[in-house]
Amino acid sequence: MKKSVGTALRIPYGYLPKLWGINRSTYRPFRTIASQNMSGTKRPGDGLGPKAGGKRWKRNKTAQEAKSSLRSTGSHEEILLEDVKFLLGKSQESGSSHPQPQSAVPEQFSQVELSISMLASTGDGLAVSQDGTRVYVVPFTVPGDTVIAKIVKSFSSYSMTDLIEVKEPSNERSDDLIFCKYFGRCSGCQFQMLSEEFQLQHKKNVIAKAMQNFSNMDPSLIPPIGEVMPSPLLRGYRTKLTPHFDGPRRGGFKEGAPIPDIGFQLKGRSFVLDIEDCPIGTDAVRGGFRSQRDYVKDNLQTFKRGATLLLRESTERIFSSAANDEEDPARAYTEIKTCITDSKALVTEWVGESKFASPAGSFFQNNNSILEKFTAFVQEQLVIPRLPGQDPSESYLIDAYCGSGLFSICCGHGFKGILGVDISPQSIESAKKNAIENGIHNARFITGNAEAIFADVEFPPEYTSMVIDPPRKGCDELFLSQLLQLGPKRLVYISCNVHTMARDIGWLVQQDLGKDYNIDKIGGFDFFPQTHHVEGYAVLSKNG
Incomplete structure (x- = not known):
């Protein structure tokens, strides 16, 4: 007797072979990888939950904003659907010029043999049905793998599956790299069977696809995507x-x-x-x-x-x-x-010679091994190029979503004045203490109101740089509108969700006040090796 999906999801994992009607002794999920791994992600999230501090800048939407809430959310489902649409379109192009009728929805818990075509931005492998009308999402697979998968749940254009067996491994797969016995079952890691080089290239492609699919920009305005900077540690890095x-x-x-x-x-x-x-x-x-x-x-x-x-x-x-x-x-x-x-x-926490103290439950970047290199890069990008004769000491820094002061303290050297802004009083209190501890005396930290976040900023915009590091949901239009009104000369956007980053950057440069901004650089840092997550950055400068 068949069971419903709801029933299946509530039974112990070890009972699934019986539910599926196969002999448990021959049931070898993830055949070549079953003996390994797990982990958490990042604020995507601090274990496996959302970014701590994700309530920052939270407020009630205005009626006008509620009407315009069709902005991308950068959700897992939305990101996956873009890759599904791309793969189906590519399949149709390579096949018949006449669109194929939608194939029948595959039977739940049936098995199918698939050839993995691409790696989605979500970290799952994707395969196309023989008639080119359906995509199968197969976790823990690599392009080039031939696998047996079991249908778990189907939607109009794609089906979610479980990996049952890797029949023929891809040349890109190296199961000898797997170092955790929970890999292939835990949702934390996706890429332990992939080389570091492959992971970095994939994450670079993820950023490129995010800009293409979520920025709503003319491709000519998007600079070449920079290389993703590797993490010094590939395991043992999460703090x-x-x-x-x-x-x-x-x-x-x-x-x-x-x-x-x-x-x-x-x-x-x-x-x-x-x-x-x-x-x-x-x-x-x-x-x-x-x-x-x-x-x-x-x-x-x-x-x-x-x-x-x-x-x-x-x-x-x-x-x-x-x-x-x-x-x-x-x-x-x-x-x-x-x-x-x-x-x-x-x-x-120590980042180089800078010391940070904060409550254990508050947000702080979770890969300390990469932070010194990362903050040095951000500091370099915040410097405003000067013409001969201009006073380089006339420079200011705004640290939005400042948290406990990471960028204000590590990147604030050389600025005449620093303003850190956050909606969390607890974070602001930590930032003030950390600045004093690290000898930063030209910084001011304020608890900002989301409706007027930059009301107290008195820095001349032509000499002001801003760094913003929002939660995964990105920035809302009210925040971005205030940013454009302020008009800082240099903007460095840091993001744990490159899809909402692409959305926000695209929105900024297409507003009347944003048309003077150029996108100088886009790239990423590998804060979370072995997972599909990538920390993105975009550097913008204002003309004139």
């Missing part, structure tokens, strides 16, 4: 993870209740995959993960329902008498790293 577990809807855990699965979401399912270790995390975070699992097991009855666990690395530097040794400053201190699990406790 924050948030595993979770489910619990009873009411009444809490009873005495003798079984220990729930603790980990991250199973790929393509709504329940949690039990995970004992995540090698994407730093050593401190991995140790904290094991300790927190034990804590939940020993104290299960104290939880009224399921919970999300916080694992955040904190770094203390112990300086030695060699602190004045300028020849080798790295020997001047040792680092002690611990895992903080209390969201209100202060954690310390």
Whole structure:
């Protein structure tokens, strides 16, 4: 008897072979990769949830804005659909000149053999049906793979599937690279079977497609996409993870209740995959993960329902008498790293020689290994080119969405004045303290109102640079309109969602006040190796 999708999603993963009517002993999901991995993503998100601090600039929409809410949201589904449309169009071009009728929707839980054609921006492999009218979305696959997949859910033009077996691996696939036993089941990582070079090139293509599909711009206005800067660490880089577990809807855990699965979401399912270790995390975070699992097991009855666990690395530097040794400053201190699990406790991060303290539950970039190189690049882009005779010291920096002050402090050297703006009072308080701690005395931090975020800015726009680093949803039109009214000479947009970045940049340069802006550079940083996420940047400068 067939089961419904809803029923399937609520049963244990190990029961699926029986549900699908196949022998469990021959069931080998992800045949060549089943023995490996997992991880979190980034603020896409701080484990597997949304960007912490994502409520910044949140406000009620005006009636006019509500009517114009057809702007792209950069959602997973929207991004995937663009790739589906592209692949179907390409298939039609290479086939008959006459459009093919839509094929019948494949039967749920049926199996199909597929050849993977491309890698979607969402990190899944895509294959086209033989008649060219349907796309199959197959996780953990590589272009060139021939696979057996099982239909899970179908939509009008595409079907979501589970990978059952890789029959013939692509030349691009290297399963020897896989380093986590949960890979192929956990939703955190998608690319452990791919080389670093392939991942970087794919992420560069993702940025290019985002600009093409979401910016609504003439392609001639888009500069060539720059190379994606690699991460120094390909594993053991995440300084924050948030595993979770489910619990009873009411009444809490009873005495003798079984220990729930603790980990991250199973790929393509709504329940949690039990995970004992995540090698994407730093050593401190991995140790904290094991300790927190034990804590939940020993104290299960104290939880009224399921919970999300916080694992955040904190770094203390112990300086030695060699602190004045300028020849080798790295020997001047040792680092002690611990895992903080209390969201209100202060954690310390170091970016080069800059020290940051903030509550463990607040947002901070989660790949510390790349931050020094990243902030140095941003600082370089914020410099306004000057003509001979112009005073270079007459320069100002606005740090919108400033958080705890990362860009104000790491990129603020050489500016006559700095203004950090954020809607979170807690973030502003952290930024003020961090600026003092790092000897930044020309910075002012204010809690901005979303309706008039730049009301207190008195910097001359022709000498002002601005860096903005919004949450995944990007900026709303009210914020962008105020930015154009201010008219800073130099703008550096940083984004964990290159699709909303493309949307916002395209909107900016097509407004009357934005037509004087040129897009100088677009590219990315690989903040999250082994995942489909890429940190994007766009650099704009104003003529005149």
